[in-house]
Amino acid sequence: MAGGSRSRSGCWTCRLRRKKCDERRPGCETCEKLGISCHGYGSRPEWMDSGEGEKAKSAEVRRDIKNSTRRDAGSVASQSAASIHEPSPRVSPTEEAETHHVPRHQAQENPQEINTTLPTGANNSDRQLLNSMLGLNVDLAGTFGTYRGSGSKDLGRTPASEASSGDIDQRQAPVIKERDASLLMYYLDCVFPMQFKMYNPAPSEGGRGWLLSLLLRTPPLYYMSLALAAHCMEVLENPNVSDESKGITSAQLGAALQNLQQYITVFNEQPGPGSLEENIKVLVCIMQMVGFVGFAGGTENWQVHMRGASTVVDRFTDIICSSNSRSHLFETTRGGNVLSAEELITVKFLVSIYTWMDLANCVSSGSSPHLANIHDRLLGGEDPPIRLDKVMGCDNAVMILIGKIGTLDAWKRHSQAAGKLSLIELVTRATSLEKGLMLALNRIPKGRPPSADFRSLYGLSRATLSVYSDYVTEAYTLSALTYLHVVVSGPQAELPEIRANVCKSVELFQQLPEPIIARALYWPILVTGSMALPAEEALFKQMLSDSGVKPIFVGPGWNIIKVLEECWRRRRTKDPLPVEEGYWADIMSSLDMKVILL
Structure with a gap:
């Protein structure tokens, strides 16, 4: 689950976090996307002392990342931790959860393994981070809203809690990009049936609507499923495409899987x-x-x-x-x-x-x-x-x-x-x-x-x-x-x-x-x-x-x-x-x- 090998020539912020740096100058893109200060590539800062100063600066960076994550919570669910469209997956704001929650030695010794048991002990900010990753307080692509009906001329969006009992509850569907929609349907029509070959519920039994609903309100699962669909489409439907193309979908799949693991890691730390x-x-x-x-x-x-x-x-x-x-x-x-x-x-x-x-x-x-x-x-x-x-x-x-x-x-x-x-x-x-x-x-x-x-x-x-x-x-x-x-x-x-x-x-x-x-x-x-x-x-x-x-x-x-x-x-x-x-x-x-x- 490690977010990347430690760079010896990267910016001092990435070296402090023990994360791979893209080494863009004057400030790296990784720090920019996380919304934190990039301390550049100059001489070694005084706080980089392998002691108390370094610990204090590391805690400060973690706080900055969590504050940035909460500010961006409304858009976290509409952005993939590993974009299906780009060869180089962006670093997810939730990646820092790994640094904060997983002991460093554990991440280094078992980079592909995650502890999926359920320990206790966390704070309220962790709960907020978990909620944003779950999609419990954000929607996949914008906020669902309630519109006033009942003959009212005011069709402006109002909070659901303010709508009267006589109002018609009209929900705006989430906006899904064309490529994502194609992958989502491929997952539902082809990949999911390959995973569960005998599962064919009748409409009277609820069909598969629960699956679509769960995908749309659980961003880590949604992006993992899209990445899996993209990879399967390359491997199964286009077996003669270049190895480079297959490598891209494989990398996207790995990044999406890592994001899924990070979400479970955050859940592990919740009390109760x-x-x-x-x-x-x-x-x-x-x-x-x-x-x-x-x-x-x-x-x-x-x-x-x-x-x-x-x-x-x-x-x-x-x-x-x-x-x-x-x-x-x-x-x-x-x-x-x-x-x-x-x-x-x-x-x-x-x-x-x-x-x-x-x-x-x-x-x-x-x-x-x-x-x-x-x-x-x-x-x-x-x-x-x-x-x-x-x-x-x-x-x-x-x-x-x-x-x-x-x-x-x-x-x-x-x-x-x-x-x-x-x-x-x-x-x-x-x-x-x-x-x-x-x-x-x-x-x-x-x-x-x-x-x-x-x-x-x-x-x-x-x-x-x-x-x-x-x-x-x-x-x-x-x-x-x-x-x-x-x-x-x-x-x-x-x-x-x-x-x-x-x-x-x-x-x-x-x-x-x-x-x-x-x-x-x-x-x-x-x-x-x-x-x-x-x-x-x-x-x-x-x-x-x-x-x-x-x-x-x-x-x-x-x-x-x-x-x-x-x-x-x-x-x-x-x-x-x-x-x-x-x-x-x-x-x-x-x-x-x-x-x-x-």
Whole structure:
């Protein structure tokens, strides 16, 4: 998260702040944009003494930056911290939040890592800075206003608080530049469906309006999404453009991601849990960071971000699982903190995404799911609070059982390490899970939907994979049986029970009506493919290739191929693995990667 390497020839202000200076003369552009004094390039100032004078001047500069940020709060949300249009991203006024909030040694040692846990301790000026970054007290492009109606000739803008109850509330829409509008639509139509391939809510279920609303009132998320859209457009839609052009969008994406991280850092320093609105926004920003990791190949820092998200998710599960959608956990400006319809849709989607990732990545992390103790409340019953099949395609009942297999795996390894493993208990628990999976398999409808009309390999514009949820559920169920047998008996590919499920999975994969469905089956492909025999190995690589997976493709698909190849290599060479994290987690550790399976 460092804002740049320290310059030895930059202005004294940038050198004091340990920030990269553009070295424009007589005063640098960085200081000008931050609204602070540039102390030039002359002889070393007296206060630059590596002692009390330097500390005092550093505190003074930080105060000046925060004062400038508050003065500019009305325009912060209408300016990108990393302009989509310029090759060199401007320095965001909020960048100084990093210098103020993050210990210097931490930023230097882990430049790409952010602590997404939620410590306490801050002051009111930090709250004002957070509010401006959140868009809580500013709008994306100017202030929304209320206009007088009811026959009044005075159509001048008046504050909403002054409008009478009989006035018509007419809101002026935010102004979005043409290029930004194009990128925003590309994100909504193509990038978001690539991130969440099975999510296709009906208008009666609220559609995706909540997403647009959240983007427009959360500037860090908005600019991150635009930068991600620009980068994907370059990589996927224009693969033959120059490397220089791709480098520009990559730099913009990195700057926007840094701004998102800085916002979360500011939130981390706030006292107490914050408001409901703030928690929704910080959770969607963290999950967007996890989603970005998935787009980048799915191996960097996602476990850190998931741990940070868990604190906020725990607060929301209490609301979702209650019957009246109330909570006293958050600061509130309205009585009882009742969730609006849009807020409830948003919270359920975010918790669903977290729950899916938490469950699927048991095999990558070798741990029990964080939400294991409340899966029955969250996912069980005829009308569960959240429906994972609406988000990732697999039925809730199967995902609950996958979570229990992950818990069984962790229990077995810990019991073995302590010399207390009971084989009777292991087999008893496994048998119960196997019966549950077989029941789930028998409930899957036998009819299959026809092939859908996909516009292109990369964009899922009007069609999503949601019509193929039965395929996804069956693939997850068969692979869960393989997962269970590996946990009980070890990764023995030729065991009859493992062979039976692998063969059924292979048959299902060969019947997929659309190659693109493989993008919704990364978890089943990894689990089942790792137990494939040599004659079956090519099928799994071909499946991923036919779905569009290649080295430059967004997503974890290419890294899944690497993990599968390592599984096959170790089996051929009889190269043993330590049984410490679980079979798949140990394989990934041997490759120095942990692939996020989404």
